[in-house]
Amino acid sequence: MNIVTKVKNFTNPLYLESGRILEPYEITYETYGKLNRKKDNVIVITHALTGNHHASGRYEDEAKAGWWDGLIGDNKVIDTKKYFVICATVLGSPRGSTCAISTMYPTDKLYRFKFPVITIRDMVKAQKILFNKLGIYKVKAIIGGSMGGMQALQFAVDFPNFAESIIPLAATHATTPWTIAFNKVTIESILNDDDFKDGYYDPKDIAENGLKGLAIGRMAGHISFLSKDSMDLKFGRDYVETDGLYELFGRFQVERYLDYNGYSFPKWFDPLSYLYLIKAINIFDLSRGYDSFEDALERIESKLYLIGFKKDFLFFPEEMRKIHQTMQKTSKKDLVSYYEVDSNYGHDAFLVEIDKFSSYIKDILDGKI
């Protein structure tokens, strides 16, 4: 059974990478399975941009199960009969933790643009404090895709003795201009939406339909989550409807897909927080604070299992391969392996083509690799 807990941290001010201090802050996390007496059965799951603590199981009022339900659960690959699994909503996300539309203590106003810049390192730090609080000082594995993979990598570098294994999927060591460019479309689209009111919108006013600017930005995002090949397979040049006249006036399947996914998204995601999260992704660079990328990797003590996806058009497999290659140049070369998933699906494969890498993760957890 899932247990959801909200922790409010008044005792420890959080020193952020920017130099700012966040106090108090709140983190929501969900756990699955039981912590054993030796506390050596913990697996940490780190979520992507729009994910949250609810990674597995389905609540009564939910249409869909948690975002990685295919992987996590009783008798599944990440077996909750065996492991104690924790997933926390990252700092900055509106889906459970303190974010830009949280109340700015001690006032009753929302932070909005007064919220500090949050980095992947900050997200990791807040989670580490949470784990300390729970008396967990060592975990079996940290597993996450996309922004979750960035967190896993940052855990590996910042807390070398914390995890036995680090399993980042579909991620990168430093966000490329290609990804920053997609995020730029979203940033401009949000900022230029009059209903955004320069960040001073009333969340109630946009609650029903959400912010259109975010919808359009999200469409650009969805292009990067798929790939040319996956779109060819999924949509082709098929029409949803057409009046039959030379097919000139129809609506393409891919257009319907983007309409649906674009316009439904802002109904459940806050635009200001989205800006903060894509900022965290844009400025992610694993070598920041170290002399070089190699120096950062040199710190790693965990086993590092990198999983790339052949047709990932957001964080290209060559980016994962580069981490692998750079690790080879360090004294830690025996700690790293790279597995490339043969998939046409694009970036989203880490969420939808679980069957293609689940046995690899099982082998890692079973100590076979």
Added chain:
Amino acid sequence: MNIVTKVKNFTNPLYLESGRILEPYEITYETYGKLNRKKDNVIVITHALTGNHHASGRYEDEAKAGWWDGLIGDNKVIDTKKYFVICATVLGSPRGSTCAISTMYPTDKLYRFKFPVITIRDMVKAQKILFNKLGIYKVKAIIGGSMGGMQALQFAVDFPNFAESIIPLAATHATTPWTIAFNKVTIESILNDDDFKDGYYDPKDIAENGLKGLAIGRMAGHISFLSKDSMDLKFGRDYVETDGLYELFGRFQVERYLDYNGYSFPKWFDPLSYLYLIKAINIFDLSRGYDSFEDALERIESKLYLIGFKKDFLFFPEEMRKIHQTMQKTSKKDLVSYYEVDSNYGHDAFLVEIDKFSSYIKDILDGKI
């Protein structure tokens, strides 16, 4: 010297592929060099989405020369001392020909959304009528990239005896959902801009700064015109400016590039016409009207020289290769060749890396290939 001519066609109503009739319509074209007595030195240049008739040379009031000036001119590869070169602004483009913000004869109102859907085939038909009017019934070559390449291909299929050689660059035989998806972001971004007023904006009102919605859509376009690799080389993770504090607050080079190219674009391009032109690209399918793609290609009598670009992320080289492969299955297999340009630049390479394919085009024109 360039000669610019505007032709108003009152005599021939234009029957469009949609079944609609356009009457009258206007086409602006520019010519370079002299038509010889035998009229056998004509080269037709077809332009891309935002191009126009002004392909070469620089007018006194211009900062930049025509869009393919590197290729066309006296003693250049497309040598205007030798050839008579014609480039016409396509039907539907606001940069010289009849388009959605033209006056709807006999009223004094603008067409706006009453303008008919224009297809690549329609653009080609209008140009063919123009050439007939000029007494040109046979040309040496038709050369164009991107949407210009689509026109070249359509010429090859629709008018098999018109051109000796067809040279399409960085194009496709049928637009893929990947490209349609990028265009979708632009469509939604324009339609949702309040200043677009559902197409009833006063062009004067948006003349100074242009429509923001078009700017944002154009940013998405620019992503597809480059490539992951070209962005890595061109921008990396470099900042334009930063306050130095952990590099958390800087603006990335790639963001400046998109700001500049995005926001300057709507100042010189009309949003309604942009919608019509990307529609023409979306619905382009060389096999429409024929039983199959092979059947369409079977009609070709010209020599077909396909030029693809290795890292084209809009019209991928495999799309050009597919035309080549499909031609091999027809009785016209001896007419086709394929040349792949080794470039990291992405789609824009056909405009900016002319040196990489100009000698190939010269060899074609000189009859060496």
